[in-house]
Amino acid sequence: MKVLLATDGSSLAKNAAELLHHLKFQQPLKLSVLTVSLGPELTIHGNPQNLTREEEEKEFVARHHAELEAMFKDQCPDYFSKLHHTGNVAQSILEVSRRIVADLIVIGAVGHSLVSRMLLGSISDRVATHAKCSVLVVRPPDKDHRPHVCPKKITLAYDGSLASREAINEMMQLTWDPDCEFSVLSIAPSYDYLMSEGVAAGVLEDEAKALEQTKGKAEYTAKQLAEKLPNTHPHVIRSQHEGEAIVRFTEHQQSDLVILGDTGHTLLHDLFLGSTTKYVLRHAPCSVWISRHHHTAEGE
Known part of the structure; x- marks a missing residue:
């Protein structure tokens, strides 16, 4: 490497x-x-x-x-x-x-x-x-x-994207101590009901489905990781702002390191950080590993 x-x-x-x-x-x-x-x-x-x-x-x-x-x-x-x-x-x-x-x-x-x-x-x-x-x-x-x-408490920001999957693959190129704690953190969308006049039943249903899907992805990924990293647990937070939720979680967990894949949110994603990644980078209390390992995967 x-x-x-x-x-x-x-x-x-x-x-x-x-x-x-x-x-x-x-x-x-x-x-x-x-x-x-x-x-x-x-x-x-x-x-x-x-x-x-x-x-x-x-x-x-x-x-x-x-x-x-x-x-x-x-x-x-x-x-x-x-x-x-x-x-x-x-x-x-x-x-x-x-x-x-x-x-x-x-x-x-x-x-x-x-x-x-x-x-x-x-x-x-x-x-x-x-x-x-x-x-x-x-x-x-x-x-x-x-x-x-060596970091003992690691937060993995996971959204099921290629970038987040490859961030995990990049992390697995290292050998971690058995007592390391890994948190697979996924953020489920949450709508601001106070800003709307009414909430349609379909919106509530969509949010509930999104929450279940997010839980399923986090639990599946944590289970896969636990085969090699036994002290791995899934966490799902509902939030309107992914970056804020990730930062709050790292503060609460007293994480030593947060790992997340960067995809970017513009046509120039190769040149600029995505909004979530930039927020975590600037506000997290711990070290931040921004993975762009997915670019290698895309080229294979």
Whole structure:
């Protein structure tokens, strides 16, 4: 599996590396670590203003990459690439991910405050929005940015679509500890009766059918997963807003990770996140794995 780890050496970036290190991929990783520096300040003649600072930054990046290489030596026995670019950070990450045909980008996010959740980070947001591959946006487990351990409580947002099915298939490329708790979460539609003058019997019947179908899909999927992941349970929530329901559930469950497939809701779905995925990415209190594994399935 080809993974691109975007890192700037900060505590948030190191936290993302720790989480990736604790994930147990079933095949050796082909890991590329990328640090992108802003271009140096130039004089009017086009020469760097502070050569000492530039050299210090190169040395810092080299030490950081060496630390990561030592951390991942057992997981990456055959391939470990160290990249240091200069320029626009998000654009460089996206360009490298396409050049190496990455399966997954791992990047740190802003922490837990309401404002930081809504804004995310401009870099994380842009990468998650425009990447052609899956993206794991890592939030620290607590405000002190303590190192991550392997996620123990995982929420799988499941709607029966190809994207959500392939998200599960992508998840199953990892080996999970027996004590991990998996929640298969499906959202059944709920109509706002208060906004209408009357509710036809057919509408109530359609909503009841949709609820039963949603329960059936969640229960079937959870049963299939439970054959390999015994601690898997289905959950169905009725809501008018899928994203809000998923975020509330992850908060209530104290999930460490939420996994969902991104389909997008426009003709440009390859370039822009769907509204549900974007909402979860920006508001979830935990790390978010946005799976685009379904694009591979569609091409097979």
